[in-house]
Amino acid sequence: MNQLxxxxxxxxxxxxxxxxxxxxxxxxxxxxxxPSLILRAVQGPEYAPLLHDTVVRWKGRALDEIADRLLVRFGCDILALIEGRVSTEVDARLSFDTQATVTRAERIVELYQAEGVHIDRVLIKIAATWEGIQAAQTLERRGIHTNLTLLFAFAQAVVCGQARVQLISPFVGRICDWHRKQAGAGWDEAANAGANDPGVQSVTQIYNHYKRFGIATEVMGASFRNLGQIRALAGCDLLTIAPELLAQLAASDAPLQPALDAQAARGMDLPAVHYDEAGFRYALNEDAMATEKLAEGIRAFAADAARLEQLIRAV
Known part of the structure; x- marks a missing residue:
């Protein structure tokens, strides 16, 4: 049996x-x-016709609507090949506008439903800002499930749990990137590998907290840089992995055992944690890594959403 x-x-x-x-x-x-993955895909020869067909079909509609229709087109094609769910992201430029995020998310779901896709097969990705988490809470109450992304801080995970969101995506690799950059020449790769990786430690803390306190929100480790990070989080609810790393897992026959244990977490002596808005904002502000990476991630996704709109205009 291979590792995958x-x-x-x-x-x-x-x-x-x-x-x-x-x-x-x-x-x-x-x-x-x-948005970054979709942007990359539509610039290649295989998916350029998909972009062209979608834009031509909906020519004259608002730019943001065409962009959402393109995302949904990708999502529908993906769902035809898998048995589970696809995550589709709300425009990152709405990350600090709760109502606009809710409205955009509802439109994306309606577009999927118009294509015959059941609501339970779609997760709406939203940046884990305070406003984004509040939008997710509203959507969950309306039966629309969410995936809170760009999650770097324990405080973000706690508030997502309070909001009873369906799933969170803590970013392992980007956390490690930040610590590596901060350490500079003093970074010891071997000493910070596996279970000692800062990104792995962050996800492990979140996973144990959720299991200890019976929080149903799914934990999906994301943004992996190497197989060591993946192996160190084996047993996590979900792991989202790039094709290059999936191929490496499939090519390895080395034994693989769970590193995380929900039953063990339920017996841990951990403090209960709760945040109101002020407490959340202060905790996030105190975490320089999370503050910087969240802002950087939103800017990058927003820029790629704008580039995608430029490609749409050019058709």
Missing amino acids: DALKQFTTVVADTGDFRQLAQFRPRDTTTN
Whole structure:
């Protein structure tokens, strides 16, 4: 048994890609997309016709509507190849506007429903700002499930749990990137590998907290840089993994055992934690890594959403 098949025995494997032609090879249950992945895909020869067809079909509609229709087109094609859910992201430029996020999310879901897709097969991705989490709470109450992304801080995870969101995506690799950059020449790669990786430690803390206090929100580790990070989080509810790393897992026959244990977490002596808005904002402000990476992530996704609109205009 290869490591990919072994991992699937105790963790739901999710493909982190906009290239749905890669899905059959790895047979993930779910798939996540984001504006950067979609932008990359439509600039290639395989998916350029999909962009062209979507824009021509809906020419004359508002630019943001055409962009959402393009995302949904990708999502529908992906859902035809997997048995689970696809995550589709709300425009990152709305990350600090609760009502606009709710409105945009509802439109995306309506577009999926118009294509015959059941609401339970779609997760709406929203940046884990205070406003984004409040939007997610509203959407969950309306039966629309959410995936809170760009999650770097324990405080973000706590508030997502309070809001009873369906799923969170803590970013392992980007957390590690920040600490590596801060340490500079003093960074010891071997000493910060596996369970000692700062990103792995962050997800482990969140996972144990959720299991200890019976929080139903799913934890999906994301943004992996290497196999060591993935192996150290084996047993997590879900892991979303890029095709290159999926291929490496499939090529390895080394034994793989769960590193996280929900039953063990339920017996841990952990403090209960709760945040109101002021407490959340202060905790996030105190976490320089999370503050910087959240802002950086929103800017990057917003820029790619704008580039996608430029491509739409050019058709």
